[in-house]
Amino acid sequence: MNEASLSRAVRIPRNAPPPSPEQKAALTAVEIASAGLNAYPRDPMKLALLATAQERLRQLMQPRPPFQ
């Protein structure tokens, strides 16, 4: 790895609390919904399902500051 590559390195968030059970469940729901959309890209129901799952996850993540 050369210097140029090192200087471009990005950082994974440190010391953020691990996800709560609710956040994990919401994450699983998003994972499953996105797999459904990946399978059927023009299916409005899959799109709506993913939007709902996204929104739920976003709401659950709000109380926690995303980064310091």
Add this chain to the structure above:
Amino acid sequence: MPTNIPHNEPQNPAPPENSGSDARHAAVSAEQEETLTASLLATFVRIPDEPIEKSQKRFVDEVLLPSLERGPLIDARSVITEIAETLEHELPTAVQAHSWYERASSIVLRTSRLLHTIQRSTGELLGAPSAFAMAEIAHHCPKYLHMQVAPLCKSLAVAIEAGDHSMAEKNCELILAELGGAGMMDANKRYENLLNRYSITDASMLEKFSEAEHGITAPQSYATITGQVERHFHEVIRDVIQVEHHQYQIDFSTNQSEEDQVGNIIPNGGLIVEALSELVTNALKVMEKKKTGSKLLATIILKSDRSVQLMVRDDGPGTDKEDPEELFDPRVTDTQEFGGTGMGLAYLRENLGKYFGGTIRATKNEEDDEPGMTFMCTIPAPKLK
């Protein structure tokens, strides 16, 4: 129950392809990433008498995180930035949206390869439970990176190609919302925000190690095991399959009576849950993909020598592979449309064989002309310490 076949048949996502300088750049990057990871693994040393939790934390800090941060995540941030900047100003072309999807897929493959390399060394460095945790991370981390933005970009490309303007607008709106919304948000903030939401953080990874350490060898009853597996696949049925109005019948069985289970706790319960979840959800995805089959039988047999035999049998379409053993090769998958990475069965066989002395094999159902597949898995009784 009638089966509702969607108007658009699932299509295999095109394998990510780069061209010209992009391809050369990606090749060099992948090579550099692998070299860096190899050197980080080579320099990691388990200190004698160091508590396992401390070793795991050092492993995450010294090997796992730097490998990702100096590797594929650099490109992840770059594509996130490009998507957000474009969508704030205009609707992309279908080619552009598709290239985002392909780049995201390429990042996922590189991440998966890198984490698999790390996983192969984890057992020797930190022991079986850590290797299992690492397999979990290697399985989920790429999936999280792939989900949301990638399928939405694919959906956007398809909508633009079809001239479906409202669907395209809706996709753009969702992608931008996922990336933190419109406005001049700093690229680093968008990126960190996403990683946080996808649980790609040091704390989440450490939690996987801790859970594996305390859970993978923890004894559980048959009812607990089937309960956990059921919860997992019910999520798949509810959110992916039920909306297609396809119905499945899933039966669990065991040779242990309720009374016997009280005093006859099944060892390696965590491992059984992992194995069954993988096999059952794979079978459901394949049956849903081909709209063939509706019955699934999952059997847990506790033998007198305390070894456990798992059998998952479905009446689905089987596999196109001539030799079903190919399904255990990394990157070979029949469930890609449903987000399968092709790594689940490969990890399962490696973990079972290398760390627990177990076996797993796949066969096509041929007797009585019954279609479908049967997976048979044997887990030896744990050695007493």
